[in-house]
Amino acid sequence: MKNIEPKLIELFKTGYCTPQIARIAKKLHEPGTTIHYNIKRLEKEGKIKAYGAVFDYKKIGYGYCVYVFANLKSDKYGDPEEMADKIAKDPNVESVDICSGDFELILKLRTRDVDEYYEWVKKSIKLYHFAKTLSQISLKQVKAEFVKL
Amino acid sequence: MKNIEPKLIELFKTGYCTPQIARIAKKLHEPGTTIHYNIKRLEKEGKIKAYGAVFDYKKIGYGYCVYVFANLKSDKYGDPEEMADKIAKDPNVESVDICSGDFELILKLRTRDVDEYYEWVKKSIKLYHFAKTLSQISLKQVKAEFVKL
């Protein structure tokens, strides 16, 4: 068939969704126009970055979830933001945080399985100038993106 | 005024949003009804758990972000899922993962500031039977929930 599913999943990761004003209006017992006004303000102020879907990652072939703690090589050590921005573009990376302590970066990574994870690590050591990484594999994802799984 | 904003933020954390079928149809050059059908199937199969918003957490008063690694006390050590489920209900907790290694649990926590974080820790040690915790404070959130911040 047309196999629209993967395209939808890609679009829904960070967008192509919108608030249900009518439902919210009923729920909060306020006029729809008032809800509309308040939402538009939230968006204009930049408080809302995007509307998207939360998936059952196991069911869409991203069941393998790893937290990666990374050190950058000395040439990039002083400027973790440059690498962080580059890593943020990686479609397998759900989150990127810059930290103090033993590691400069904390990543949350989603892949299909161990094999894909291994491929990712090999690629990333070069690409992102990792000096050392420590990984913590999630045995069970109980909650993600504020949604109970 | 009515101060609808906090209510909206609460609703948008895990729901009250919906796909934009018309926009997707245009983007993918497919009929709206086909898009509709495929989305409904994704939902029925449980591949999509929810539609919600991603925020600029700093702007909505949740700018302090901490990764918490936790050990459970011996009485709960053998059954981390029970505690994980309880922690998952915590509105400050964005994610909960059960892990192997030095710590059983990895949490991602969002609070207004250090003070609120400290209050959370004090509460949680008792409430969630933590034996030991290690915290990693995010200095800068570069990406979260697949959205570049």
Added chain:
DNA sequence: TAAATAATTGAATATTATACGAAAATATGA
């Protein structure tokens, strides 16, 4: 290969978001 099941699609309908304007509430400044 026949029958059953699943997926695509257009037309009709129901629902929903949005634009607009008026009124109310709040903030600002002398």
Added chain:
DNA sequence: TCATATTTTCGTATAATATTCAATTATTTA
């Protein structure tokens, strides 16, 4: 304090959108 400006609320009208339905086509199953 009062007048004025700005922000927020909200009803009505309209535009846009999702959804239902039924027919057609494609795919799977036996």
